[in-house]
Amino acid sequence: MFSLFSSVEVFLETGLVFSLIAMGYYVSYYILDFPDLTVEGTFVSGAVVFGIMVSKGINPWLALIVSFLAGCVFGTVTGLLKVKLKIRSLLCGILVSTALISVNLVVVSGGMSGDFSGQSNSSISYGRVVNTLHDAFFGDIIPSRVNNIPLRNPLIFLIVAVACKILLDMYLKTKSGLILRASGDNGQYVKMLGVDPGKSTVIGLAIGNGYSAVAGALYTHISGNVNQSMGIGMIVIGLASLIIGTSLFKRVRFLKPTTKVIFGAVIYQACLTVAQKLGVPSAYNKIIMALIFTLALIFSGKVKLKGVSTKC
């Protein structure tokens, strides 16, 4: 039990990071019913952009925003493939995330000095300054450790996650946000209002992938390096967090779905940490992920997500 307590910071950190992907999925999958596979690519893109900018000495908060925008651009591409070329949702994501593997490699090798042979395992390590985000903004406000538990990253990630949550909630209350929710629900209705529901698809995917890119940036902030394979599994993590959050707290009316999603992500990571603490070798990580996700689906009572209240 004690050893679990000492890893609180680990699952808080990763949970908050992945809560961003889950929030993105809340928009693209839960609201728009679009199974977006682009996030695995944009997760790495966000990390690449952040890694390069930070290693060039640019303010990490600015780097975070640029990562978000990069994710938005790639999400827009997926959306346009779907809306303009009428390609199936799953294929759009596969196409863009495949293309992003090259884009990420090229950007990494262009942005960094060193040997990048273009192999899929090529990674960058940037001169990691621990607490980069913290030092750039807070000075020395947050104590680095309490009871030997590092606090800075979890707290900063909490701030980022909550800020993203509030922004998303605010957006969903605007006219554009309401049209987005209506598009996922009843595209015909949106057409009747004289609006092309495809526009909402593009906006929703831009937001979803923007958030995924921020998650990638924060993830690389923990580890201090960018790895081309770090995006693998993000779809499952994002969806599992989303479903765990929304189904566990289904009856809790006063919580907004975005809040539930953050809880879901942290709970999911906590489960994984427990599994590791019980001595499961890390090679089994992904299979445990898939197992927990399956359990979440079973216990949520309905695999089908649609029809659950999306009231904000």
Added chain:
Amino acid sequence: MLKLDNINVSFNKGTVDEAILFDNFNFEVSKGEFVSIVGSNGSGKTTTLNLICGTVTPDSGAVIFGGKDITKLSEHKRARFIGRVFQDPKLGTCSNLTVLENFALADNKNKPYGLTVAISKKRLDYYRQLLSDCNMGLEDRLNVQIGALSGGQRQAIALVIAGMTKVDMLILDEHTAALDPKSSETIMQLTDKQIKENDLTAIMVTHNLRYAVEYGSRLIMMDKGKIILDKSGEEKKNTKTQDILHIFNEISIECGN
């Protein structure tokens, strides 16, 4: 006001299943008319509406609206001047949004959907007024999700929404067919009231011959992609349900159903 000019529509073109529905079909509606269309299944009623609304594009021919050729105009752009109520009450409203959110969206029609707050408190009384005009006990249910309402209530709201902003034409696609007799009667009266109050041009497809005879200023019967009966003015007023039923039976027997 509306003109379907030499329209050709066929389905499954280029295959053995090719079926020609419209062969040089012509149809005209003048401003202020309330046209009821009846006809058996497969006669082309709904396709006519789909042509007007842009859900179906003709193989050849033109759709002229108010003197402008709108044949190539997309469905959502046409929606700016054509309102539509569907048979399925689910299509005319958003089930996951509340009544208020649905109204707020419809209220903003033809204006940009930007980053301003969607729901304006100032409009609440107006929305309540619209709801109480429906006489369905909806006025206190602004914050209820549409999905929790009955089909009749949803259809009433769909009707209100379709007519909320100034449209030039209202399309009613068997909009009472999925409702029980009483709700259907209420919706029909609401429809008539709305059309008269707003001086709308309307086209209604219905399977209820009595509605077709009782309401509207013009009656059309379609069969196999052709208009076989077209009565308006005095002639329409003197038409009885029995007469229509008689003709309807004749064409149905020919079709074998």
